[in-house]
Amino acid sequence: MNTFGNIFRLTTFGESHGFGVGGVIDGMPAGVAVDMEFIQKQLDRRRPGQSRLTTSRREDDRVEVLSGVMDGCTTGQPVGFLVRNNNQHSQDYDNLRDLFRPSHADLTYYMKYGIRDHRGGGRSSARETVSRVVGGAFAMLVLRQKGISIRAYTQQVGDVVLAGTYADYDLEQTDSNDVRCPDAETARRMSDLIMEVKGEGDTIGGVIACVIQGCPVGLGEPCFRKLHAQLGSAMLSINAAKGFEYGQGFGNMNLRGSQQNDILIPCDGEISRNRMPEFKTNNSGGIQGGISNGQDIYFRVAFKPVATLLMEQDTVDIHGNAVKLRARGRHDACVLPRAVPIVEAMAAMVILDNMKLAGMI
């Protein structure tokens, strides 16, 4: 199923090397001004070829909105949109027609569908995430009005880690460098590592951190649709994602409950939806019992190194024979910088969907 969400929904289609990619955004509230510049800017942040760190592939990635907007505002009807492919070099992939690239979806798709779409990975290509960025940008148009901000950044590349938490940095600086790390010095080291890896024809993974601020209390459902379960599912559906954690996550396992519990601070008067108490800490990551508590929601997403290498690899062809593979074309040595807006987009859709489910919009 290529649909994401419950009552705010994105349905996507499209492949890496066909006509293009696109989708349908369903459940967009009516009367929202459609800031096309903002939407395009989000796409530009995901676009290949934006810096020496990313692939030299240039894709313009212009979004065309086909429906659901009249006189510059949403109508409440489904928003169809298209982003055409261009600058395709399908011939770059001709040598892959009968191969299965290691750690790609080539083999599993072939097994599931009996089809080998060798043209840049077809549907399994990260080009599909273009549609997610568009869907997320529409969601953000609504969230912005409600004072909710979502900011992701590259927190780790290989073994270069940004120390501390999001609170230690000015996240407005994230886009001030190509690697999208809010600390210039760490960004430089990450950048150096990526260039080094790229020079070897190899690839490297890392971690993106994200924080959602201004989120109202009460999002998420108690049982199977805990807010963090929805966020986790959303993030893990991004290409190359291998892990998700929020709050303390996998870290600090030596800390006791008495050290991790977030203590409430007494406040002046009856507690109600309009008078939330404050907390001394936020180890919970803004979610308790699956429901947002008004604190910052923060989480981390692990990404593996891109599977496409610009060096020779052993693999097998469709006949089971050993073959040597050497990718042609233009590929990222590290997806992290371009995945930052994708993480934000997925988070935005989860939050808006849950605001709608909670009857807040």
Added chain:
Amino acid sequence: MNTFGNIFRLTTFGESHGFGVGGVIDGMPAGVAVDMEFIQKQLDRRRPGQSRLTTSRREDDRVEVLSGVMDGCTTGQPVGFLVRNNNQHSQDYDNLRDLFRPSHADLTYYMKYGIRDHRGGGRSSARETVSRVVGGAFAMLVLRQKGISIRAYTQQVGDVVLAGTYADYDLEQTDSNDVRCPDAETARRMSDLIMEVKGEGDTIGGVIACVIQGCPVGLGEPCFRKLHAQLGSAMLSINAAKGFEYGQGFGNMNLRGSQQNDILIPCDGEISRNRMPEFKTNNSGGIQGGISNGQDIYFRVAFKPVATLLMEQDTVDIHGNAVKLRARGRHDACVLPRAVPIVEAMAAMVILDNMKLAGMI
């Protein structure tokens, strides 16, 4: 929404201190022999009071199957079931009526629903997971027939970590000790740590690892419903879960793509659903492009320390006043041992659901 799954579905109800918990299993294939002993055994593994490590609360947790079974076999109709609460000490919770316990769902539920169900956490209690274990056990009845096994174990408690991977241990030994760690020596150290923490009235978290073996190729969907995104959502919906990773996950970030890619081994003849090639490694964790590749699927789930402490804590009451909280009743110092069957149950439901979606059952 209290329903899990797409076409194999579990819907649950019930609270910690009401009549009991239960649910409806929908989409169970017809004609499956219902091994009640097996189902009860899974429940017993989750049950409180099974060892000195867990709460001294004794709950019998007998499952009553109300429908969907005739002459010992499933009929293809929904399986309603009940597990009655007993041995309730609601008075243990009377002192909580107007309090919000730190890092519990008390405050967020109150904000979302305007209700303070102080009796043992009400719906937010991990008692709800009884129903998940029953649902998972029914799923396992089908998976067993297909040669699919699912085995979870406690891999970390606090800073005591079981080294290596699942392949280094005999997972048949997992239940040979109270902590459900397949290595006796590590289990002993985990057990000692839990007893120490318990003695302090404190709690401790950890990590459960799980491996799915014998899983067919082709489970999962390309885009939003990647198999690991579904597994991640399932695991993160378990009480106290803070993180999920599969394959290499958050670890080994210094490894390059050339070190992480799983190289295919040439085989004898055309590759097809019946002739899958083998791999030199399994860094992918059995899932490529969101679809199972026939290799072992392995993942890890992080759990925080239980929020209920048997020591005094500061908190606030409904009027915003500072109060001292000291839990009464019987509580776990570490949920890991009892969460092992829950992790297995959730995994089983995900796998069966996806086999049905893929038309394999």
Added chain:
Amino acid sequence: MNTFGNIFRLTTFGESHGFGVGGVIDGMPAGVAVDMEFIQKQLDRRRPGQSRLTTSRREDDRVEVLSGVMDGCTTGQPVGFLVRNNNQHSQDYDNLRDLFRPSHADLTYYMKYGIRDHRGGGRSSARETVSRVVGGAFAMLVLRQKGISIRAYTQQVGDVVLAGTYADYDLEQTDSNDVRCPDAETARRMSDLIMEVKGEGDTIGGVIACVIQGCPVGLGEPCFRKLHAQLGSAMLSINAAKGFEYGQGFGNMNLRGSQQNDILIPCDGEISRNRMPEFKTNNSGGIQGGISNGQDIYFRVAFKPVATLLMEQDTVDIHGNAVKLRARGRHDACVLPRAVPIVEAMAAMVILDNMKLAGMI
């Protein structure tokens, strides 16, 4: 799938001759007083054995609420409930073990599931509708507060038809007779017909009409989930239902558009959600473009004669042999009177679900 609804949902389980029937109501708003007397009264209206017109089977049909209610009010958590079977005469069905009853679900269930649950139809029995009446009664608890009423009545039995529309009768009189027709004289003729048919060991069908009053403007979705499509699906899912129509439906096909269009009446001031104009007529049946317009929503549901006859019928057994079937046990000659509360219940769940989807509750 045994779940009905989008975000107000009912999941049901249970068979005619097992432990009982029950379900889970999910999405019930918190803080609603649970009027158990009202809920039980709705069940009593559906109950067999309430008059000489219906089966002489006596079922007490006491509903037990298992969860989701505290101190007499809903908590916003799922409401599990049970209605035990009693007074079962399974031996009445022993002669059916190897037979397929004509125009029952016996053969199709056998083909789909490979199971022959001969005990009173098993899951296909109309006993399953007990759970719908409970679900509907909970929905009505909310709708009553909003001033929305739902009233169904028997409008036709065989060729005895209640002339005119719902507006011509006092629907408070519906339950003043056994057949649930608001006109005493027509009710008498319907009743006579049913008794006559019953005397012959035969059965008869008819039509139930229903009107929803006080429904807010704006329920329903433009495209596939038009309000009447949802109502139609709900009604057609009731056992023995063969047709659904709303507004002018199949009737008056000789009328032109100029005769059917509902003309708006000018009003004093800007039109807005708070100032709906009135209409000269309501041929639309309260729904335009799939969305409620605030007028009365009225529709009709056709029911076929019950398939179980108390006379001898030809049929075949599992071996393909010709056999004679004569039903034993106690059966209705006409389901209409007992189906009235089921129609109301399904309508109530559709309306509440759509109010939630529209963010009105």
Added chain:
Amino acid sequence: MNTFGNIFRLTTFGESHGFGVGGVIDGMPAGVAVDMEFIQKQLDRRRPGQSRLTTSRREDDRVEVLSGVMDGCTTGQPVGFLVRNNNQHSQDYDNLRDLFRPSHADLTYYMKYGIRDHRGGGRSSARETVSRVVGGAFAMLVLRQKGISIRAYTQQVGDVVLAGTYADYDLEQTDSNDVRCPDAETARRMSDLIMEVKGEGDTIGGVIACVIQGCPVGLGEPCFRKLHAQLGSAMLSINAAKGFEYGQGFGNMNLRGSQQNDILIPCDGEISRNRMPEFKTNNSGGIQGGISNGQDIYFRVAFKPVATLLMEQDTVDIHGNAVKLRARGRHDACVLPRAVPIVEAMAAMVILDNMKLAGMI
């Protein structure tokens, strides 16, 4: 929600007077040859301007397939498609900007969304059904391979009724006349009536009948998703539909159960999925207990007269004032002929979805 279906799904977007309409078909099996000529032919049957009976509006309605197809075959990935609007006369609608047309969706959309999309009805226009026809045509590509045929025809226009049942006519003749009635003489009378009504600037409704042949046993679910409930919902979601009935429906209410029951015919050997017994009659309409029994599935759909009249009507404007409305532009006097392929398309999608749910495809 603008998505139809469970695991074979169509999501649509687009308005009458914007860029165009389109959609995403999800769950299309891989490896199906895409017969573009067939798909286009279905669209041509729905297209305006095909005969003097329909609007003189000419729309080319060329479908562009954007994804999910490679080398002429489906890949199992979502099929995005577009049908551009052309020949738009938006100025035809300028006089409607502040009006609410009687018995249109104008007022209800305005109330629900706060938006008045006056351009030809916007999303509520039947132009949206273009996407349904495309989705249905893709479904038919699969059903054809399985020997399943779906044939609808105009059975009634105003008071001109085609006597008898589908079995009395050669449905291959349906498209031999403009009105799509398989009997030439009745077609002529229907056609005359439509032309007469059109001459008056008025409109007329009618009934479309449909028969599904070759459908396997076992489609549909027992409870809420009975096959006919799904078909009913699908049909009632078509613009202007007012009623749905299958089998005996609303008719022949004077017949007793003994006259309506479909008697099974003894057969030679054990009954199994491969050896279905035959029936003496098919009053059930091919569905028993909500599940297909292998007999022909037949149903009828009632359509009201088109609301747009080419004569003067009274209505109100946005300020509540009385105004006179006279539609400009080109409009159908009777939608039945063009609705025939829409009914077929919706039926095809329901059948394929249920075959997938039943694991048959």
